[in-house]
Amino acid sequence: MELIKVTIDKNEIEVKKGTTIYQAAKKIGIDIPVLCYMNLEHLKIENRPGGCRICVVEVEGRKNLAPSCSTECADGMVVKTHSIRVLNARKTVLELILSDHPAQCLICSSSGKCDLQSLSQKMGIREIHAVENAEVSSYRKDCSPALNRDMDKCIMCRRCETICNDVQTVGALSAVNRGFMSVVAPAFEQDLIDSPCTFCGQCVAVCPTGALTPYDDTAKIIRALADPKKTVIVQTAPAVRAALGEEFGLPAGTLVTGKMVAALRTLGFDKVFDTDFAADLTIMEEGTELLNRITRHLNGDKDVKLPILTSCCPAWVNFFEVYFPDMLDVPSTARSPQQMFGSIAKTYYADLIGVKREDLVVVSIMPCLAKKFECQREEFSVDGNPDVDFSISTRELAGLIKSANITFDALPEEEFDLPMGESTGAGVIFGVTGGVIEAAVRTAYEIHTGSKLNRINFEELRGMSGIRTATIYFGDTPIHIGIAHQLGNARKLLNGIREGRYNFHAIEIMACPGGCIGGAGQPLHHGDSSVIRARYDAIYREDAGKSIRKSHENPYIVKLYKEFLGHPMSEKAHHLLHTHYFDKHKI
Amino acid sequence: MSTFKIQDCHKETIKGICNSFENNPGELISILHKIQSEFGYLPEDIQREVAKNLKISVAKVYGVVTFYSFFTMTPKGKHPISVCMGTACYVRGAEKIVDELKDQLKIKVGGVTADGKFSLDCLRCVGACGLAPVVLIGEKVYGRVEASQVREILDSYVD
Amino acid sequence: MAQYKMHLLVCAGTGCRASQSEEIIVNLNAELKKQGLQYDAQVVATGCFGFCEKGPIVKILPDNTFYTQVKPEDCAEIISEHILKGRRVNRLLYEDPETRKHIEDSKHMGFYQKQLRIALRNCGFIDPENIDEYIARDGYAALGKILAEMTQSQAIDEIKKSGLRGRGGGGFPTGIKWEIASKNKADQKYVVCNADEGDPGAFMDRSILEGDPHSIIEAMAICGYCIGASKGLVYIRAEYPLAIKRLQVAIAQARDYGLLGGDIMGSGFSFDIELKYGAGAFVCGEETALIHSMEGHRGEPTVKPPFPAEKGYLGKPTNVNNVETFANVPVIFLKGASWFASIGTEKSKGTKVFALAGKINNVGLIEVPMGITLREVIFEIGGGIKDGKKFKAVQTGGPSGGCLTEKHLDTPIDFDNLIAAGSMMGSGGMIVMDEDDCMVSVAKFYLEFTVEESCGKCAPCRVGNKRLHEILEKICAGKGTEDDLSYLENLSKVIKDTSLCGLGQTSPNPVLSTLEHFYDEYLAHVKERICTAGRCKALKLYTIIADKCTGCTACIRACPVAAITGEKRQPHVIDVDKCIRCGACYDKCKFTAIHVQ
Secondary structure (H helix, E strand, C coil): CCEEEEEECCEEEEEECCCEHHHHHHHCCCCCCCCCCEEEHHHCEEECCCCCCCCEEEECCCCCCEECCCCECCCCEEEECCCHHHHHHHHHHHHHHHHCCCCCHHHCCCCCCCHHHHHHHHCCCCCCCCCCCCCCCCCCCEECCCEEECHHHCCCCCHHHHHHHHHCCCCCCEEECCHHHCEEECHHHCCHHHCCCCCCCHHHHHCCCCCEEECCCHHHHHHHHHCCCCEEEEEECHHHHHCHHHHHCCCCCCCCHHHHHHHHHHHCCCEEEEHHHHHHHHHHHHHHHHHHHHHHHHCCCCCCCCCEECCCCHHHHHHHHHHCHHHCCCECCECCHHHHHHHHHHHHHHHHHCCCHHHEEEEEEECCCHHHHHCCCHHHEECCEECCCEEEEHHHHHHHHHHCCCCHHHCCCCCCCCCCCCCCHHHHHHHCCCHHHHHHHHHHHHHHHCCCCCCCCCHHHCCCCCEEEEEEEECCEEEEEEEEECHHHHHHHHHHHHCCCCCCCEEEEECCCCCHHHCCCCCCCCCCCHHHHHHHHHHHHHHHHCCCCCHHHCHHHHHHHHHHHCCCCCHHHHHHHECCCCCCCCC | CCCCCCCHHHHHHHHHHHHHCCCCHHHHHHHHHHHHHHHCCCCHHHHHHHHHHHCCCHHHHHHHHCCCCCCCCCCCCCEEEEEECCHHHHHCCHHHHHHHHHHHHCCCCCCECCCCCEEEEEECCCCCHHHCCCEEECCEEECCCCHHHHHHHHHCCCC | CCCCCEEEEEECCHHHHHCCHHHHHHHHHHHHHHCCCCCCEEEEEECCCCCHHHCCCEEEECCCEEECCCCHHHHHHHHHHHHHHCCCCHHHEEECCCCCCEECEHHHCHHHHCCCCCCCCCCCCCCCCCHHHHHHCCCCHHHHHHHHHCCHHHHHHHHHHHCCECCCCCCCEHHHHHHHHHHCCCCCCEEEEEECCCCCCCCHHHHHHHHCHHHHHHHHHHHHHHHCCCEEEEEEECCCHHHHHHHHHHHHHHHHCCCCECCHHHCCCCEEEEEEEECCCHHHHCHHHHHHHHCCCCCCCCCCCCCCCCCCHHHCCEEEEEHHHHHHHHHHHHHCHHHHHCCECCCCECEEEEEEEECECCCEEEEEECCCEHHHHHHHHCCCEHHHCCEEEEEECHHHCEEEEHHHCCCECCHHHHHHCCCCCCCCEEEEEECCCCHHHHHHHHHHHHHHHCCCCCHHHHHHHHHHHHHHHHHHCCCCCHHHHHHHHHHHHHHHHHCCCHHHHHCCHHHHHHHHHCHHHHHHHHHHCCCCCCCCHHHCCEEECCCCCCCCCHHHHHCCCCCEECCCCCCCEECCCCCCCCCHHHHHCCCCCEEEC
8 A cells, every 4th residue: 555645734644545634634633623524434334525614624735725534645745734724714614504503502402412512612613603684594394203303403414315325225315405405305305204214213323413313202201100090111122221321421332231220210110121031032933933934944845935034123124114015025023122022011011910001101212213113103002002102212311311310320230120121141132233143043043953052152143244144054954144234235135135146044134333232312423433333342241241141041031931922923922922014115 | 386196197208208218317317307398397296206217216306306497396387487697687687677577477586477377487698698688488588678568578478 | 602602691599599580591581582592692590690789690691791680571671682783781781889880891890800719710600500511611620630640649739739728617728637537547438518508697608509519529529539538428508409409410410421420530439429418507517516417416516536537427537628618629630739829828828708798889709819908808899888888897707707897907818817816717708897887786696696506515605605695685785884894705715715616616706806896885885885886775875955955845744764854945954874765755856856876
């Protein structure tokens, strides 16, 4: 690789050819402010429209200022990153952006997490010129079941557009209109619910302002907690414990399972359960379904659909319902852990504690925004009463804890309640890409071969690359496995299957980068993908520390089948734990 | 928005046009030109149909339609009026003509009269600067127009 | 053209067609037939003559008689008098505004005397829909010569030696651009002709395409040979139906003659051209935006580098030149680079086409050698200011340019001088303003255009131009302050300095140049609340002429804000601070005692 010399703020450095000024400056500790630019290195996601012009620098010999995010260093280049000319330009441009942005910071749900707000502080903006007659671009608000769009706050960084089209290949969003009224929106500026949106929420995860925010049911939960007639129980998804701490200033990757349980109990939830329990249940159903299909296939049954696709991820379910309606019989019919939990809670558990279905409120804490949509699906309710009443995100839980003046750090470590709080390491790894299939393999292997696994960790299924493949031997039987995270990779994999290029038995797909740990309900990464990597490590740490690491060994799962469900794929299980899919083909 | 409802015959026409460009998304703009000249405008249903044929998202089609001023999602009047807003026409008083037309027709620029007879738009230089200010009604060019002539010109369009 | 004794050239450009030149052609033909002259004289529909002010134009060859403002009903007289009897129809001749004499011959008209037509060499001389007429004027000879005698680098050297610079605005040396594109290796390269003229006061590209489409085809093929491209694309405004039609006809003819297609003239070189349509976005004049538009996307520009010469259309090396640049290319090879380089100034060679318009007597399309002064253009070619008013400024470069004033009248016009004077060549709009034009309003007009045309991708252009426009509106409404003026200047400079593409990098020029040259006018708007040109409604200054006022109190009663005071039969006075400029007093006064400034 060719090396070139550049001088940045009087520091001479050598960089590889192709390095941008921004990257070169970063190497020597000069942090040029950026706004639209985002580089999630671990995920190979880059947004670089060169549109906000906040990162401009002075390059000697050039007539105009250059955007450092997208200007490559040239040999002998001399760069100034904080001359008066640069600072004045940055400040003026930022003022312009602010002049077309509602000054609602005090009540904005992104306040304190907003990149625009922190940049404005950093740059010391104290007044905005020329606003007395200034027109502001204003658009219709859109509230979908998972996220809210308030495009008055959009700064045209285009991150959401990049994510929705280039990364997720959903194509719900595009830049529309021109000039001052240009904005990112669905076709015809219609509501997201009428678009092909999967509610993966990754647009929300990267939005630097309050333009895209989660739909929030926190207020309803507080009301339910205050209602003496209601029994309110809560389930927490595996990825939450690996990220919640970030909201309270703990380093990324800190596991806060015990404190989280204590916080929920303090908040007044009657029982604190774990979605991991339902994840174990999912493995029992999905794993059995997988083995059934494989056995039938090996026995020469031509009608059997393979590969089997996981169905835990609600955005992924939305995605194939919209884009692959011809393949609706391929995914596993198993419901997601959130919904299995709700279904069991409102039948088995309600009976157990003698509470009527309508008096039991099931709340889920999820790293995910699509879960908000999922729990509102009609097929997951009985006579209008949903199996899961409310789903809130990791960030919203943090908000709830803060508003209840709980000092998170001072909380004791507490344990989940039983029976639905008991879980295995297999349930925990549902939170990362590759985890669901690893959990399924741990169980399916033992059931298929009838022998104990020598090793529990399947390193070959782990990792952060977008598409991964592996072959696991169930005794002599090779099982070909495909794994994809992010919907664009899922599309590639599915197209390959449709065209007959792949020959897999099982495929795991998660819509978000890194899996649920990178979900849109998690604390914002602000463009730093090492945060997601740290959560990834935390999840496997949690798994390694568990005494039981295989779903079928969860004693309360065994008990549940014995007392209530019978056996996996039983008629009752089918009724309560499985679902069907709909053709939602849209353009 | 419009009340246009797509029929099978429309779908056939759109399919034919897209096919003639080999359903190549790179030809989206050419395709939209062809379709607009066929239908007069590009209502929602048509954009959906184009997206379907080209296998691209309808958001992308809409993004393109709303970017270019030549594309319109509302039908024009029977007699579309365009006032040249090139610099030559501007310095020779095109603004006054636009104001007069707005007053007379009681519509805004970009609007259509309630009876659908006239629509009013501004456009960039038509290259008849010698005749500034210039007004086009349909294909007919009116040169050196004065505000006082506007009523008379409009009245000449009796149906 | 040989078998006819006489030719009647009728302008069939858009301007003249708008004033019935098509009917004139029909009538002339009918009249020739009626009088049995159809074998003696031929009617030719040509491209633009340039003298649009006096259109429609009918020119008669071989005597060069130049009839102006011809009407369809004049045709019978032209045929029976001029063609049959050889007598000129005097009343249709151009009348010199100063001497009041009829001028028979276009060569003696002030409008044409200082012009030098290279890019427009064939416009108004040939039938653009007939390839033989182009060939008769040495068309495709340059291509033939290059294919037979020159290597790629020799041909590129010739363009470099000629000193030709891009006529689309930036003025980048064409030869160097070709050289870069030729050096980038790829399996496919493209030649793109930018014909998406969007400047609100310019129509030269359209005139060339309408009047001489083959010159563009020939030049694109030459460029294709030089850079190693076999495909050409013309990105043309969809609002130019006539230019599109003529280009399509010309491409088909060139293919028939083997001048486009495979193995041109047996040289082994293949080249063909396809049309792509613009859809009304000024920003697509910027080459990266143009390329994205051709690819079917929103016409948003991207950061350069990479330049199109490395990564252009469909990711392949692409050379983009505009119409006028290409129109110069064949002549350079025919007459030689040194001939071309002998015309113009040190760093700007050849000629430039301008669309001369505004408050000027001779509106039209002109081509002048680089280095000509504004004074020559405005007062000799343009025939001076309309209605005997006083010259105030000339705006060049359209929305990217600036205003030049009295003091620039004797500056030689070329790329660098215009930039030094705070304007730019742009695509060649030249709008003349007189004393009645308010320069704040002019800046506002251009900003309105930029706001409308900004693509919205980068913040300074999207929001900044909007704010500039709002401040200008505020000043025109009489609500501006001196602080606004300094903010205008800072904001303008930052927009220029930080915008992503050429549109935003030049859009504040109309503001900056008017601020520089007409600061007093701005100051009058914000301090005294006066629009010296009397253009800004809200800034009209109403005063009472004491000598004329009879003290009837009619105005006092009419004033809605009690801004007028005075005793009966004594001259009244208007309190300027209270006055809301409604004009009620002016309407009421029977003695014309109210003065409006």
